Amino acid sequence: MLTVRLGKIAHGGHTVGRHEGRVIFVRHGIPGELVKVRLTDSAPEAKFWRADVSEVLEASEHRVPHFWDAADALKHRDPVGGAEFGHITLEHQRELKSQVAAEQMTRLGGLNAEDCNLPAVQAVKGSVDGLGWRTRMSYSVDAQGRLAMSAFRSNQLTWIAQMPLAHPAIEATGLYSVDYTGIERVEAAVSSQDDRTVLILLAEAKPGAAAKVAKQFAEGVNVASFSQQGGSAADGKGRLQVLAGSAYLTEKVLGEKFRITGEGFWQVHREAASLLTRRVIELAEPAAGEQIADLYAGAGLFSVPLAKAVGSEGRVFSIEGAPGTHADAKKNLRSYPQATVIRGRVERVLRQVARDASMDAVVLDPPRTGIDKQVAAELGASAVSRICYVSCDPASFARDTARLMGRGYELEHMEIHDLYPHTHHMESIGLFVRR
Known part of the structure; x- marks a missing residue:
C-alpha cells in the first residue's frame, strides 16, 4: 500500500x-x-x-459514486473490468479521453499539437447517464455455473448479477439466474433497432450442456449454441447448432437491413452503426461510377451504402477475413451486383484489387490493432486519393496516421465519438487525402 x-x-x-x-x-x-x-x-x-x-x-x-458495485475499486479488491471510468462524471470522462487522443496523436502520430487542431471527444445521443448502450455482451462462467467477469489483467472470476452497460433487453432475459454448468462462455446480442429478440450463444465446455441450459430460459428468448468440437466458430471450424429460434439478428441502418449471425461482428453501441455510417459516407463522398475498396468490411455496414452511392457503373470491393462475418456480407450485398465480396487477408487481397482496378477511395475499419505496415505500403503504392479510416483505438490510429503520412497522405479531418461511455475506449474517424 x-x-x-x-x-x-x-x-x-x-x-x-x-x-x-x-x-x-x-x-x-x-x-x-x-x-x-x-x-x-x-x-x-x-x-x-x-x-x-x-x-x-x-x-x-x-x-461520483460508481454506478456498478462489482466494478467499484473502493468496495472490492478485484473490481471487474468493463466500467473503469464509472467513478468519473461523463463530461470529465470525455475531457480525459480528449487528452489521451491528443497525446497519442502527437507522440505516436508525429503531429505538432501547436500546428494542428486536434478534436475533442463528442458525446453520442442516447441515455444521459451513459448506461444501457451495449447490444453485445460476453461473459465467462465460474465454477458454480454463474455468469462472471474478471478484473483487469486477472484470471480470477467474480460472479455478477447485473451489467448496467448492457442493453435493457439483455438484462430483462433473466440470464443471470440460469445455471450454466458445462458452459465455458456465454454471449448475448440484441438488435439496436428491434429489442424483441435476444440471441444467446453458449460455448460448450461439455457436450450437451447447451441443450440443458436452453431449457431454463423464458419462452420467447432465442437461444443458440456454439459447438466447439474441433475448433471455434471464430476460426471457421466450429458449428453453430440452433436450439431454439434463429441464429441471427436483423439490424436496420439508415433504411437498409442487415442480417448478422450470432458470431458475426457488429458495432456494440446501439447508436454506433447509424452514426458511423452517416459520417463515413459524408467524409468519403462516394460518387457514381467510382471504384471503392471497403477493407475489414465486416458484415457490409459501409459496403452497402457505398454500393448504392457508386451505382451500377461503379464498383465496391468488400473485403473481410472472418468466415462468419464474410458470409453475412455476401447475404447483405446480394442485391448489389456492383459489389464484389471477397474473403481473405486484407494485405493480400488489396494488392490484387489495386492491380486490377483503379481505386478512387478506400474505407477501412480494422480491429483494435489497426493496419500493419504492409497494408499501409499497399495503400501508398495504390496512390488512392482519399482514405476514410474508422478506429476504436487511439494508439493504433495515431501510429497508422504516421505510417500513412509517410506514404504521401495528410490527415485532412479527424473526429472522435464517445461510443463507449464509462470506459477508456473511444471511436475515431479520420479522412486522409493524397498530397
Missing part, C-alpha cells in the same frame, strides 16, 4: 503516479487526486508498476 498524488491520464484507463522515482500506472483514480493504492504488479526489475486505488484521501471534483 502506497500513498501517491495522481498525475496525468494515460492511455488504457490509467493515471500516472510516482513513488521514489518509480512510475506507477494506477487504475480507478482521477488526475490530481491524493490516494492510497494497492500494488498489483511490483516486480523489482520492472520499468513501471501497476496499482489500483483502494482509498481516496483527496477526491477530485469530478468523482
